[in-house]
Amino acid sequence: MHIRATVAAVSGALALSAFALPAAHAADSAGSYRADVAKVQEAARAATGKTAFSTAADAADPQPYAMDVTFSDFKIAKAVKVGTTGNVSTKVTYTLTHGADVDITADDFLTGPFIYRGTFATPDNELFGDDPATCTATSDTTASCTGLVTAHPSEGELLNSDAGTWKGAALAIAYNGQDPTSDSFDITKVGYAEQGTLGTTLVQRYSKLTVNATPEPVKKGKTITVTGSLTRANWEDNKYHGYTSQPVKLQFRKKGSTTYTTLKGIYSSSTGTLKTTTKATVDGYYRFSFAGTTTTPAVSATGDYVDVQ
Structure with a gap:
């Protein structure tokens, strides 16, 4: 104790x-x-x-x-x-x-x-x-x-x-x-x-969430690949490890707007990594958002801007 x-x-x-x-x-x-x-x-x-x-x-x-x-x-x-x-x-x-x-x-x-x-x-x-x-x-x-x-x-x-x-x-x-x-x-x-x-x-256990949307810039209608990682504190080795099999939302905020809307839901992998695709429509920011659990707080990644041409 x-x-x-x-x-x-x-x-x-x-x-x-x-x-x-x-x-x-x-x-x-x-x-x-x-x-x-x-x-x-x-x-x-x-x-x-x-x-x-x-x-x-x-x-x-x-x-x-x-x-x-x-x-x-x-x-x-x-x-x-x-x-x-x-x-x-x-x-x-x-x-x-x-x-x-x-x-x-x-x-x-x-x-x-x-x-x-x-x-x-x-x-x-x-x-x-x-x-x-x-x-x-x-x-x-x-x-x-x-x-x-x-x-x-x-x-x-x-x-x-x-x-x-x-x-x-x-x-x-x-x-x-x-x-x-x-x-x-x-x-x-x-x-x-x-x-x-x-x-x-x-x-x-404190949580972290990252995001990266590619390619940047991208032509309208083309596919964007969005990757990231959901991790949380490990109090026994003082490092951050992937939080596995957790529901995470891919969200988008149009340039000039202050509101994110959910595009789809995915799950983190066995190592906590995230990967999905979506179609480019307009300029804006992509992020992942995690709702949290009793053991791990909610967290949202800082939006990654994509220029659609």
């Missing part, structure tokens, strides 16, 4: 103002955030049946205590399109609601969004973010938070089988003066809350 943890730091007065990142944590790297959150999260899920927070303390398997924090109004983009190298960050907003005994103004109270694939108790994969989010108090018991979920495809945290629907979640940690990097770290004094099934998004 690939886990990346992000935490949004919350500090400052509980007025209608944005919380700032605590100075003690600002100097830490994003990796520190992920490692610290993962440590607490894994301990919270270590109870029998993988349910966070056992009813009785287990000295051999200590856990953080359950904190009175819940999450709602989770909003994330409908799709996160991830290529092979560049990191992709997606904005997430949510509402944090807490009990009167939870001090969200403490320098070491942290919260952040994440997404997961599989079940919440035993996820197949989780994606967090690198940078802390910010929260704004909206009442004595609520705050409006904004954070990032970031995918790092070049770091091997995604498999091709991870493409598809992911669910939204959020967490909060009250370290209460405990240092997760210290040998004396007492996790039983740490408060923790997490909540899943807050929303959904598609994590998709």
Whole structure:
């Protein structure tokens, strides 16, 4: 299971103002955030049946205590399109609601969004973010938070089988003066809350589509051959490979027009290549267009202009 943890730091007065990142944590790297959150999260899920927070303390398997924090109004983009190298960050907003005994103004109270694939108790994969989010108090018991979920495809945290629907979640940690990097770290004094099934998004393998129409120029009524290639990101070797046996439309836009019309539909080959023919009628642009799937986003090639003489 690939886990990346992000935490949004919350500090400052509980007025209608944005919380700032605590100075003690600002100097830490994003990796520190992920490692610290993962440590607490894994301990919270270590109870029998993988349910966070056992009813009785287990000295051999200590856990953080359950904190009175819940999450709602989770909003994330409908799709996160991830290529092979560049990191992709997606904005997430949510509402944090807490009990009167939870001090969200403490320098070491942290919260952040994440997404997961599989079940919440035993996820197949989780994606967090690198940078802390910010929260704004909206009442004595609520705050409006904004954070990032970031995918790092070049770091091997995604498999091709991870493409598809992911669910939204959020967490909060009250370290209460405990240092997760210290040998004396007492996790039983740490408060923790997490909540899943807050929303959904598609994590998709970024797609590319090319087109080339020949000959150029061409006599009116003659045959034009249109070729191209439909490829998508492979997260396991960080390259683009052909997306095979997919329906693709050949479209045409007359010179001077802004609208493409569909001429015919074809399928990509076993290697993702595309090839078809059509008759030249007037000057204009030819392109291929792919409608997309749950695992791969829609894409249209830049039109290739053909001069008809």
